[in-house]
Amino acid sequence: MNKKVFIFDDNAEILELCTDILNDLGCEVRTSPTTNNIEQQVIDFMPNLIYMDNWLPDISGIEATRLIKANPDLKNIPVIYFSANSNIEDLAQQAGADEYIAKPFDIFEFEEIAVKYLK
Numbered sequence: 001m002n003k004k005v006f007i008f009d010d011n012a013e014i015l016e017l018c019t020d021i022l023n024d025l026g027c028e029v030r031t032s033p034t035t036n037n038i039e040q041q042v043i044d045f046m047p048n049l050i051y052m053d054n055w056l057p058d059i060s061g062i063e064a065t066r067l068i069k070a071n072p073d074l075k076n077i078p079v080i081y082f083s084a085n086s087n088i089e090d091l092a093q094q095a096g097a098d099e100y101i102a103k104p105f106d107i108f109e110f111e112e113i114a115v116k117y118l119k
Contacts, residue, residue: 003118006047007031008038008064009082010056014103018051021111027118033057035064042074049117054083054091065095078117 005022009015010033019029030045036058042050050068054061061081068074081088081097082105092100101113 002026002028003049004028004030004045004047005049005051005114005118006042006045007051008035008056008061009033009051009053011053014053017107018110021107022114025111025114025118027114035059035061038064038067039071039074042068042077047077049114050077050079052079052081052095052097054081054085054088062091062095065097069096080113080117 005027007015007018007029015031019031022029032041035056038059052061052065056064065079065081068077068079078098081092081095081100082103083091084103085091088100088102099113101110
């Protein structure tokens with residue numbers, strides 16, 4: 001598939017699992033446990049898709065997503081909000097994310113969303 005995916009999450013196990021799934025789909029994956037300099041991090045990699053956790057060090061997933069969506073060079077990159085919060089739908093809307101997936105997630109669902117946005 002040769003697409004690039006950036007995952008922002010501070011949980012190493014989740015990052016490993018997501019990276020494995022996306023590598024199997026033929027994606028190049030970059031991960032970050034922090035939203036520090038979020039715009040620069042994204043610009044340096046220019047992914048085709050971003051997965052954004054809600055609870056992150058530095059700035060929240062909501063703020064980070066808003067910064068991405070407010071940047072003219074980045075705003076067209078789909079952001080998938082993913083979180084264990086019960087109100088994830090509300091959070092994703094507040095953030096301006098393109099879609100959301102609840103944790104713990106179903107691996108097939110995670111794959112389906114990735115394929116949908118990367119094809």
